[in-house]
Amino acid sequence: MAHPLRLLVFVFLVVHASPLPLSTYDDSMCSESFRCGDVDIAYPFFLSNATQVSPDYTSNYSCGYTDLKIFCEGEGNAMAPILHLGGDRYTIVNISYDKHTFILGDTDVLRGNNCPRVSHDVSLGQAWLGYTxxxxxxxxxxxxxxxxxxxxxxxxxxxxxxxxxxxxxxxxxxxxxxxxxxxxxxxxxxxxxxxxxxxxxxxxxxxxxxxxxxxxxxxxxxxxxxxELEWNQGAEQVCNLCEQSDGRCSYSENKQFLGCLCTGGKVGVQDCNGGGATPASAEPSSSKFS
Known part of the structure; x- marks a missing residue:
């Protein structure tokens, strides 16, 4: 028979292995859209500093898809939206929200001369992204x-x-x-x-x-x-339900769904209509391109 203390530790680890769902969030942190350089940035993209630790969660939650975190860098005319792929820096040139596609280029190449020297392959292991x-x-x-x-x-x-x-x-x-x-x-x-x-x-x-x-x-x-890359809209069924109710899917740093961000700082368990069970903590399904 298992020792009671060992059993208690096991139960604790199982319960806390997955992140807790959000209950509230700071809606001022998740802006509807923002301009970075010549590109309009909106959900499912989000600004890198638009993540925050929730009182009921021990790590950051996002205002969009984890893989679409934007670092708005530079000043004035040199400002540009930067996306990291496999640790390498790429500049977003254009986003088509209707087609769910965007164009990006190697940041070092774009800032270099007409005879650039590339220094790495492209690492595309993200769950939401694929080539067109x-x-x-x-x-x-x-x-x-x-x-x-x-x-x-x-x-x-x-x-x-x-x-x-x-x-x-x-x-x-x-x-x-x-x-x-x-x-x-x-x-x-x-x-x-x-x-x-x-x-x-x-x-x-x-x-x-x-x-x-x-x-x-x-x-x-x-x-x-x-x-050009495309993003898969709503990789999980629960995220689909959230987006269909005009909410925004929030994820942890390791791509676990935490809740549906609604207006007024409210968080839906799976949508903004008040329905649904506890958010699934499973990682989004793999892209068809990966």
């Missing part, structure tokens, strides 16, 4: 071939040699796909280059009158156009 059908990709191979090594003629058409590009050795860019795989395998670019990255881009800049733009000369312009 506009997706294409560029594959980069940086700092390749030591001095004295002969550069294969097939690679010269892909060599980055524009003014302002920095790096050791030679570097290449391809439209990711069949040709890129064949060339990189043929010449073992992974073995000849110190760094390689594949980054998403919008396919439109790569198409002009049915012809590809001139790469590598125009790769910087393609990167600066950014790429």
């Amino acid at each position: 059908d506009s997706l294409s990709s560029l594959a980069f191979f940086f700092d390749c071939y030591d001095a004295g090594e002969v550069l294969p003629p097939d690679l010269k058409d892909h060599q980055i040699n524009c003014t302002g590009f920095s790096g050791d050795g030679v570097s290449f860019v391809f439209v990711a796909g069949y040709e890129e795989r064949n060339v990189s395998q043929k010449y073992d670019l992974a073995g000849h280059c110190n760094h390689s990255f594949v980054v998403p881009v919008h396919e439109d800049p790569l198409l002009g009158s049915g012809q590809q733009l001139m790469l590598p000369a125009e790769y910087g312009g393609v990167l600066k156009k950014g790429f």
